Amino acid sequence: MNFSFVSGELARASGELLVIPLFEGETGDTPPGILAGVHAALDSRLLAAAAQEGFKGKGDQSFVIHTLGKLAADRVLLLGLGTRARFTPEVLRLTAGRAAKTAQRLKTRTLVFAVPGGLEVTGAVRAVVEGLELGAYRFDRYKSSAREEKNAPKLTAVKLHVDGEKTKEQEQAVALAQRVAEATNWARDLTHEPPNVVNPARLAQAAQEMGREVGLKVSVSGRKEIEKLRMGMFLAVAQGSANEPQLIHVEYTPKNAKQAKQPPLALVGKAITFDSGGLSLKPTDSMVDMKTDMAGSAAVLGAMKVIAALKPPFPVHAFIGACENMPSGTSYRPSDVLVSRLGKTVEVTNTDAEGRLVLGDVLTWANEHKPSALIDLATLTGACIVALGNYIVGAFGEHDATVNEVMESARAAGEEMWRLPVTELQKDALRSEIADMKNSGERWAGATNAALFLKEFVGETPWVHLDIAGPSISPKERGYNAKGPTGVGVRTLVEYVRRRTTQLEADAATEAPTPKPPAAAKSPRGGRAKG
Structure with missing residues (x-):
């Protein structure tokens, strides 16, 4: 427009x-x-x-x-x-x-x-x-009626x-809003696409195309590289599908050398491009929308499009492990024990709790880049939808300052979030008799159990987990949302980077030394010259 x-x-x-x-x-x-x-x-x-x-x-x-x-x-x-x-x-x-x-x-x-x-x-x-x-x-690209209406009037x-003359700030607001909305709509497109179109390879290609468009470095690794990284959980989830897994790394680096050496902000997105449940097969009704199980990765990639234009004074990296969770003769099984990149062993009790397995390895890899903070977005649990419904994101994390900053950014961006607990009281639900932990616990507190699992792979890094299972899809037309994928998370991540940039710039201005006044010139007799 x-x-x-x-x-x-x-x-x-x-x-x-x-x-x-x-x-x-x-x-x-x-x-x-x-x-x-x-x-x-x-x-x-x-x-x-x-x-x-x-x-x-x-x-x-x-x-x-x-x-x-x-x-x-x-x-x-x-x-x-x-x-x-x-x-x-x-x-x-x-x-x-x-x-x-x-x-x-x-x-x-x-x-x-x-x-x-x-x-x-x-x-x-x-x-x-x-x-x-x-x-x-x-x-509507797959509707024949849309092709017939190609030349129909559009806004x-x-x-x-507005009252009064336009201002520079208002023009800048329009430019930012358009960037954010266009990136959100791009994320919606990725999430809308059927799984026979957006598979792991196509998602990686979309990331590379986006990187070339906005000037970001994008690296993509296949199965052999993932094996070298010893991502046993990621590889297990991917092994049932004929489509190869893809490990995607997107990097924004400031041009200023001093800024480029700062620790990066790390964003991680869940990218199961289709989730059948694996051998713990989902019922048909629950499987229909599982092309959207990569909505977290779409939001992260959409946010990176805008971040490239914002040029924050610190690096921002996105990490995505893309694969399908499919049943076959090569699928991983309930009772398998997997070895994660971190070295922790995990007993599989439910192959439909696959997202946390892939995220665990990717979070470990992201954390090895020594980020200042780590934020992951994932359509992780139906339990979060039971708790919060279709319009509210569940936010988890123990680092209060970082969680609060993300939630304040979400509020400013218009994306509703509610903080849920990550409590050691639920840790017994993940206890295994034969391994370090299980990938799925009891029915109760399912969203918290999933967050507790992820917590094992982030170390001491300030970390926020956003369970977007409900808000990633709108069940009906509402306001600016049509029925279907929403691109939730793009606006929050962009606002978080903007606020962090503003804070860093304010801190730098406060810490800058006060310049000394120039020395007064001396007269030939040794006295001070008069102005």
Whole structure:
């Protein structure tokens, strides 16, 4: 989409669709300033017509009316924001997503979006742009009807109506929002693709293509290299499939030599490109969506696209172990004992608890790069969905400062998280009679048990595990999300890197020595010269 700014009288803003978000209480007899001119131009009938349809500005409410030539816009769309007291930028992001979907249904090419007054404008602009870009997303490349509608009108131009003149900060917010939304949509594409298209080799190829596009170093290793790294758990999960496993390493390194020597931030994404459950075979209904078991890796790769443009003053590395979990004569079995890269032995009690096995070896490898912090994203457990539902990420970790920083970044990015415990009280659930540990414990506290397993492979590094099993797929259309993959995690990781960059720059400014004033020049007689 092409975004531009407009100001002045809203009724004169030209476009096919004029979008006006409203809070509850702003649809009474005295319309707010943003709406007053539009209401008057429509012979003061807009609010009465909206009221007849039950529109009160509540969240998820909408109302569309033709202007019949009385405005520069063809239609007006009113969208409810709910109460102002409960407003967050995510409300506006979701609302903008609904605007994009309405524009699609109306086959609208141009849109004017009135950014609500009384808000922090730069943040509101970013939320609107992200919501519109995310809301306009569709994955229909395999539908014959989409080929027939290839030339159908699409939303291509958006005018953002703000009070006053545009600022440099607002323009920067638009650029950042577009990068983040486009990367999220790219992650959604990867996750949407069927497993016969995105297998481990294709995922590795996508990482390499992305690296060339944005200037990141991408290294890909196959089975022989993985064997040399002694990743016994990763290899066991992969051995049932005809598709070769791939170990992917993406590196962002600052050009400043001093900055490049800093310890990197390490991001790890789960990448089971299809999970049948292995010999512990899933039922059909549970297997249908298992092409999305690589959503964590898609989010990490999407975030790296944006991080390359942000150019933080510290290295950022992404580590991904990609494979399929398939049943065959060569599959790993319940009762097998595996030797991890760390040297710990693991008794397999359930081949459908495979993600933690691959992650364990990849986390060990990532930790050998001596990162300052380690964050992993994984569609790891159904138990986390039972606990938190379809829209909330489970966050685990013992390093309070790092966990809190990630959760604050998520909140600012509009991705909901809730912290769950990593407690030694559950450690007995993973105790094995014949090995150091089991890969799966009892039914209870399943998400915590999985986090405890991963904890064994991160040492003392500050570590955060994000279980995205629920939010990685939206069960229905909601705001800017369609039914299907969401790209959850991209926005959080980008915001975490941005905040960390800001903090480091602030610390550097504080620690910089105060420059000494220049020595005064001396006169020929030895006294000080007068200015």
